Amino acid sequence: MSAPSLPRFFSHQLLVAGSLRLEGDEAHHLSRVLRLGAGAEVVLFDGSGREVVARIATTGRHAIGLVAEQPVEVSRELACPVRLAVSLPKGDRQKVLIEKLTELGVAELVPLVTRRGVVQPGTAALERLRRHVVAACKQCGRNRLMAIAEPRGVSSLARSQAGGLTGWFADPDSGNPSLVAAGTVDAEWFAVGPEGGFDREEISELVAAGWKGFRLGPTILRIETAAVAIAAVRAAQILGAH
Amino acid sequence: MSAPSLPRFFSHQLLVAGSLRLEGDEAHHLSRVLRLGAGAEVVLFDGSGREVVARIATTGRHAIGLVAEQPVEVSRELACPVRLAVSLPKGDRQKVLIEKLTELGVAELVPLVTRRGVVQPGTAALERLRRHVVAACKQCGRNRLMAIAEPRGVSSLARSQAGGLTGWFADPDSGNPSLVAAGTVDAEWFAVGPEGGFDREEISELVAAGWKGFRLGPTILRIETAAVAIAAVRAAQILGAH
Numbered sequence: 041m042s043a044p045s046l047p048r049f050f051s052h053q054l055l056v057a058g059s060l061r062l063e064g065d066e067a068h069h070l071s072r073v074l075r076l077g078a079g080a081e082v083v084l085f086d087g088s089g090r091e092v093v094a095r096i097a098t099t100g101r102h103a104i105g106l107v108a109e110q111p112v113e114v115s116r117e118l119a120c121p122v123r124l125a126v127s128l129p130k131g132d133r134q135k136v137l138i139e140k141l142t143e144l145g146v147a148e149l150v151p152l153v154t155r156r157g158v159v160q161p162g163t164a165a166l167e168r169l170r171r172h173v174v175a176a177c178k179q180c181g182r183n184r185l186m187a188i189a190e191p192r193g194v195s196s197l198a199r200s201q202a203g204g205l206t207g208w209f210a211d212p213d214s215g216n217p218s219l220v221a222a223g224t225v226d227a228e229w230f231a232v233g234p235e236g237g238f239d240r241e242e243i244s245e246l247v248a249a250g251w252k253g254f255r256l257g258p259t260i261l262r263i264e265t266a267a268v269a270i271a272a273v274r275a276a277q278i279l280g281a282h
Numbered sequence: 283m284s285a286p287s288l289p290r291f292f293s294h295q296l297l298v299a300g301s302l303r304l305e306g307d308e309a310h311h312l313s314r315v316l317r318l319g320a321g322a323e324v325v326l327f328d329g330s331g332r333e334v335v336a337r338i339a340t341t342g343r344h345a346i347g348l349v350a351e352q353p354v355e356v357s358r359e360l361a362c363p364v365r366l367a368v369s370l371p372k373g374d375r376q377k378v379l380i381e382k383l384t385e386l387g388v389a390e391l392v393p394l395v396t397r398r399g400v401v402q403p404g405t406a407a408l409e410r411l412r413r414h415v416v417a418a419c420k421q422c423g424r425n426r427l428m429a430i431a432e433p434r435g436v437s438s439l440a441r442s443q444a445g446g447l448t449g450w451f452a453d454p455d456s457g458n459p460s461l462v463a464a465g466t467v468d469a470e471w472f473a474v475g476p477e478g479g480f481d482r483e484e485i486s487e488l489v490a491a492g493w494k495g496f497r498l499g500p501t502i503l504r505i506e507t508a509a510v511a512i513a514a515v516r517a518a519q520i521l522g523a524h
Contacts, residue, residue, distance in 0.1 A: 116501050180504075182501055218522045220519060255521075256517075257387060257521055258357075258387065259422040269518070279497075
């Protein structure tokens with residue numbers, strides 16, 4: 041059986057050969073949901089890029105003891121990092137957003153605070169988003185977690201351009217080039233506004249800092265659809281080029 | 283107020299200038315959910331590519347009477363049709379799949395019956411998928427419905443290639459080119475298999491009929507993620523070329 045077909049669990053403890061312990065949600069998932077017991081093999085990853093095959097030794101109420109082989113570096117990352125700043129959608133759409141961006145290999149998601157935005161995630165919300173990242177990494181085989189950054193406003197994001205980064209923001213203005221315009225091949229940041237879009241002041245701020253607008257298509261895309269479409273196109277471009 | 287910012291409703295009746303009636307789900311959505319009353323303006327579309335601004339004249343328990351202006355053709359379609367055959371995922375993931383493909387301008391979705399597939403939609407399920415298409419068209423501004431075809435098996439899909447169509451199927455084999463390979467620019471059909479992928483026999487059948495495999499990336503994508511990624515990349519290619 042190849043390692044990727046074994047059930048995967050996230051280890052908060054850094055991986056080492058020998059004894060490892062799973063606790064909390066991961067222990068629950070292993071013993072209560074999947075009902076795995078002593079002797080079964082699983083894969084553990086710790087988010088650093090490594091994974092390890094481990095055998096379950098003991099199962100208890102709150103902790104699972106495992107014996108691990110030698111951890112190995114297995115990268116399923118894109119050759120260039122894709123970073124998105126997104127004005128978060130509400131409810132279940134957040135989960136769809138996080139899950140799909142994680143699967144598609146996005147390196148970092150910045151929750152973007154905008155004037156028309158409806159969601160300004162607090163600490164608990166950010167923790168929930170990070171749990172969605174872990175769940176998606178368990179399923180899709182990534183050994184590095186998509187980073188969920190602290191929320192930032194448009195001004196702060198615009199200024200990050202100062203370091204010479206290339207940033208593009210989604211905007212339906214018909215004068216904007218489409219996403220596969222030559223320039224986006226080197227893009228380092230993409231920004232997606234709220235339902236209703238960035239307001240004029242936010243667009244001015246981005247443009248003044250060197251960001252460029254691009255359009256995504258003839259329809260009005262939901263926030264998470266726009267973000268996932270960008271991630272898919274960038275992933276395809278990077279895979280096609282390497 | 284521009285037409286796209288008015289709430290949109292789907293008319294089962296072909297649009298004409300003058301008196302129109304909404305019934306069933308659409309009447310419920312208009313009067314009970316959005317609580318619109320006589321005098322309010324809405325946009326109606328009938329799936330044929332046209333839309334019309336209409337004013338509510340009467341609201342009743344089961345039917346809404348409206349007076350429509352002259353219907354106009356407003357296309358928010360891609361310049362080339364994108365067609366996908368997908369082994370459907372379960373539950374809520376179906377809704378995500380249909381909503382995102384509709385927003386991204388896919389012309390036709392064929393539910394694909396595969397040996398490892400878990401969902402073989404019957405009449406009621408197909409009707410539910412079509413309702414998701416209508417809901418997404420109301421939201422995203424498309425005036426043509428994404429077609430939900432009758433389910434087909436892999437053999438039947440493979441044979442459709444006989445007419446000289448170019449078909450590509452998602453397959454993680456490392457020898458396959460990536461999605462942005464030159465050949466996919468003219469692709470007319472894409473196929474996405476079930477969790478676990480197409481089996482050997484299905485792949486042989488597709489290849490024998492002239493279909494080509496492509497890979498989507500280093501991670502294991504869920505069915506709906508793969509399908510949405512393909513739609514996003516094709517839409518971006520088509521928008522970039524026209």
